[in-house]
Amino acid sequence: xxxxxxxxxxxxxxxxxxxxxTPQVKAVSACIEQVRKESTHGLSPFDAYVGQDGRIRWxxxxxDVFKFRKCMDQRGFPVGD
Numbered sequence: 001x002x003x004x005x006x007x008x009x010x011x012x013x014x015x016x017x018x019x020x021x022t023p024q025v026k027a028v029s030a031c032i033e034q035v036r037k038e039s040t041h042g043l044s045p046f047d048a049y050v051g052q053d054g055r056i057r058w059x060x061x062x063x064d065v066f067k068f069r070k071c072m073d074q075r076g077f078p079v080g081d
Contacts, residue, residue, distance in 0.1 A: 025050050031071035035064050
């Protein structure tokens, strides 16, 4: 009986499974990887993410940002300024 209660508590306390990444999130991840590989700045500080509102935000050197935006456009997710 105690084992069942502990098992039930463990199941209830566990985080629900995360939904699979959206195509947009997959594109952002792939483009981040590509930009970091192609960066001329050594260990590139470039990063990007999809916010709760669905907008893509990024940080990095201007040429890395250009590469990211181009990559996203090529994948069907054009991003603005």
